[in-house]
Amino acid sequence: MTAQPRLEPGPDHPITVEPENHRVTVRFGGRVIASSNSSLRLNEASYPAVQYLPRADVEPDVLTESDHTTYCPYKGTARYHCLRDADGNVTADKVWFYPEPYDAVSPIADHLAFYPDAVEISVED
Numbered sequence: 001m002t003a004q005p006r007l008e009p010g011p012d013h014p015i016t017v018e019p020e021n022h023r024v025t026v027r028f029g030g031r032v033i034a035s036s037n038s039s040l041r042l043n044e045a046s047y048p049a050v051q052y053l054p055r056a057d058v059e060p061d062v063l064t065e066s067d068h069t070t071y072c073p074y075k076g077t078a079r080y081h082c083l084r085d086a087d088g089n090v091t092a093d094k095v096w097f098y099p100e101p102y103d104a105v106s107p108i109a110d111h112l113a114f115y116p117d118a119v120e121i122s123v124e125d
Contacts (some may be wrong), residue, residue, distance in 0.1 A: 003072045014043070014045060015045070029086060031086060065077070
């Protein structure tokens, strides 16, 4: 098996991970499924910022494991969870995390990110 390429952030592809100074709340199906004062904001190149919430601040009953993975040469291999609503309906692969993130983004270990097309994410003052 060929090793995946691994790239370091730099001037052409900057990445920063910073504490979010506000409460971040995630709603799914009208229900709060996560709320945290300890989120991290990842800024990567020209992409929109992504909020990573500590796994401990996410309701575990809404997550179901997925076999889906993706690879980022800057962050590592991402794994996914599906979201399950109160009626048991499942929305596939809308939560991702890096179980072993590369050193440049190591603070996001044990944190989850959500696709904004599946949930409502608010950053409150």
